[in-house]
Amino acid sequence: MALLDAGRSMGRAFSVRELHAAAQQSEPKLGLTTAYRTVERWREEGWAEEAGSRGGEAVYVLCAAQGHHHHVVCVDCGATALLEGCALEPARDSARSAGFDLLDSALAALPARCASCADGDGGGR
Amino acid sequence: MALLDAGRSMGRAFSVRELHAAAQQSEPKLGLTTAYRTVERWREEGWAEEAGSRGGEAVYVLCAAQGHHHHVVCVDCGATALLEGCALEPARDSARSAGFDLLDSALAALPARCASCADGDGGGR
DNA sequence: GCAAAGAATGAAAATGACTTTCATATTTTG
């Protein structure tokens, strides 16, 4: 599917509209509605995670790994990295002792800033 | 200000619309626009943090503490708790070694589920 | 093959949160 190729080839977090634009280069008549529906399905099936929003649009990341893992996502340019190990365990313990269960699903993409965006490079995007 | 009273008295995360509805009980002609403007200002000034969204609406928490701290927020009922210590330091270190800086501002409210919502109580709200 | 049933698609319309605009009221300041 053109959308999947497009998603993989951008290598960073993307909004549905960006994904749609990229996919249209190989599949010109692909509709925006389908892009929304497809990303939603990816999310339900665990292939993608919502990673906050940029400029009013929700952005998503394709999951590199299955199972328990966390990404870090640059809020400026969308660059991502996979975190090693379970860096959130201490937070989870702390939450548990307050009577809460951290939601891994919602924490799969941690907002951050990558080095080049921090430098004011403007990064990519 | 009626909005501040309303915010404090709900004791959980709230959307702008909920805050507006609550505040209107004591100030019937208060407009929704003002509620949006006020919450935005709270956020700029550090009195409130955005805590994700529920049902398409952004939700906010009033900050109990100033400075470095993290809340945990139930995505179902909006209940909140303040986490002790710097439970996110390990995650920050892990991110740093990948070349990213975690954004505290965006992580001030960690999505979770409180005990009563996990039990299927439906919690509050 | 081939027709009926089901799923996927896209264009256009609808929804709804949030923002802007603009004219009015309220506060500040001298």
Added chain:
DNA sequence: CAAAATATGAAAGTCATTTTCATTCTTTGC
């Protein structure tokens, strides 16, 4: 008290996301 600055609300506008609905691909059984 008048002039300037600021806050307010109603209505209109914006824009991402969803729905609707008619059409087009896929199945599946025969």
